[in-house]
Amino acid sequence: MKFTEEHEWLREEDGLIVVGITEHAATQLGDVVFVELPEAGIEVTKDEDVVVIESVKAASDIMAPIDGEIVEVNDALADNPGMVNDDPLGDAWFFKMKASDPSQMDEYMDEAAYKALIE
Amino acid sequence: MSDLKTLPLDALHQDLGGKMVPFAGYSMPVQYAAGVMAEHLHVREKAGLFDVSHMGQCVMPLAGDAALEGLVPADVIGLKTGRQRYGLFTNAAGGVLDDLMIARREKDLFLVVNASRKDHDIPHLQAHIEGVQEVTGRALLALQGPLAETALARLVPSVPSMKFMDVAEVEWQGVDLWISRSGYTGEDGFEISVPADSAETFARALIAMEEVLPIGLGARDSLRMEAGMPLYGNDLAEDISPVEAGVTFGINKVRRLGGDREGGFPGADRILNELQNGAPRRRVGLRPDGRAPMRAGVPIFDAAEGGAQIGVITSGGFGPSIGGPIAMGLIDAAVPADTTLFGEVRGKRLPATQTDLPFHKPDYKR
Structure with missing residues (x-):
């Protein structure tokens, strides 16, 4: 698993990259009440805002961490946004991407480096 | 900091x-x-x-009650x-x-x-x-x-x-x-x-x-x-009258037209006139139909496409006891109360239903 400075995580699974937010991010956001997901099938570029997430306090954006195609989104989040707080690293993934350039993953932190960042 | x-x-x-x-x-x-x-x-x-x-x-002498009535439309005496x-402290513009x-x-x-x-x-x-x-x-x-x-x-x-x-x-x-x-x-x-x-x-x-x-x-x-309580700086402001904001309970009977101490506060002409004849805008409660919160500043329209802006969200977010998004807005008073309104959130007009305030009815000990 890799981590971005924007507090997103990336995990390789069956040749796709699954993206979510970290527990630290979920705690900072507070109770999530709304998630707006992109359409599956769109091409996105790194750092493009692709998901809107609203907590009781404020709205924030989730960026595409790499270039590629969004091949699947987690529709369960639309009906149950609170999953983001309950299980940010598991069930509450946001989308799966087909990476255009898998080497873009390399720039991101491993778990130890991320832990050091948030401490 | x-x-x-x-x-x-x-x-x-x-x-x-x-x-x-x-x-x-x-x-x-x-x-x-x-x-x-x-x-x-x-x-x-x-x-x-x-x-x-x-x-x-702050505290002030009891003898200042009449002077305080010169600043607020409440019955202080x-x-x-x-x-x-x-x-409410009012200004000359009402x-x-x-x-x-x-x-x-x-x-x-x-x-x-x-x-x-x-x-x-x-x-x-x-x-x-x-x-x-x-x-x-x-x-x-x-x-x-x-x-x-x-x-x-x-x-x-x-x-x-x-x-x-x-x-x-x-x-x-x-x-x-x-x-x-x-x-x-x-x-x-x-x-x-x-x-x-x-x-x-x-x-x-x-x-x-x-x-x-x-x-x-x-x-x-x-x-x-x-x-349904207003927040100063959002639902109340220098360019919003008490009648528009729906806080007429802050204008007591004795200070209204025909009262013993009618008027006598800043902006009384406009405010008392609006009490009789209505105000150009009114504060409404809104229940967005979907889950997306409509927060302060979101423009309000009365059509899904086209048409001019008819108001703005002044406070909005998620109502935990309501289990969904809630908002209050200031809209053109001419818009009928049963019209579906649309808040423009991130470029998309999302429907919202006008509702009476408050969303949650208080249970005060009277």
Whole structure:
């Protein structure tokens, strides 16, 4: 698993990259009440805002961490946004991407480096 | 952030794991460990303690009541001893400079004004009224919720005899407390002014009780929105009249057309005329149809496509007790009450249904 400075995580699974937010991010956001997901099938570029997430306090954006195609989104989040707080690293993934350039993953932190960042 | 002022209960907030944010120049807890949602629901179910010491407190002589009526459309002269009333500072254009609470006590009038406006309000009062003094050295707490009376009565046995908007000065362990039965949550409860050096002991005595959880500013905002209560700077402003904002309860009968002390406050011509003939805009409650919150600043339309903007969201977010997004907006008064409105969120017009305020009906002890 890799981590971005924007507090997103990336995990390789069956040749796709699954993206979510970290527990630290979920705690900072507070109770999530709304998630707006992109359409599956769109091409996105790194750092493009692709998901809107609203907590009781404020709205924030989730960026595409790499270039590629969004091949699947987690529709369960639309009906149950609170999953983001309950299980940010598991069930509450946001989308799966087909990476255009898998080497873009390399720039991101491993778990130890991320832990050091948030401490 | 070294220029941020701290409150008398700062150490307690830190101790309780409060997440501190800058608010109106003060370092304030936006939430504690439980989070906004749980804190909000706890207040509706049991009782919560809020630190609102950032608000402005001041006292003035009883003889200044007539002069105060020159600044607010409330009936101050007719306010009975031991009672409190909602007031509005108006401006010459008929807008609102701030809202406030006015209490008549045995020896003085006690006023509470908004934190963000106290640097304006206190000089404003002093310019028109003799002997207005800011109260410094006292914290202000709010204990709110259906079990607030039960909790506070353990410390102050006389509070069950107080009714909504009663005020009392009582002693607790040699400390003088100024208590009003009022709040900003749509729940029964109390607001308590306590000397700063006793504030932490008093607050700890309350939060040690099983019913009482400390509550941050986040839940304070969602609670007041569900209660349909306006926030100065959002739903109330210098360019919004009290009639437009739907706070006509701040204009008492004796100050209205035909009353014994008709008018006599800034902007009376416009405000009294609007009371008779209607205002160009009105404040509405909105329930967005989907899950997306519509927050302050979102433009409102009366059609899914095209047409001119007919209003703007002034407060909005998620209502934990409602289980969905809620909002209040200021719209063109000519728009019928059954028209579906559309808030433009991130470029998309999302439907919302106009609803009566409040979203959550209060259960005050009258």
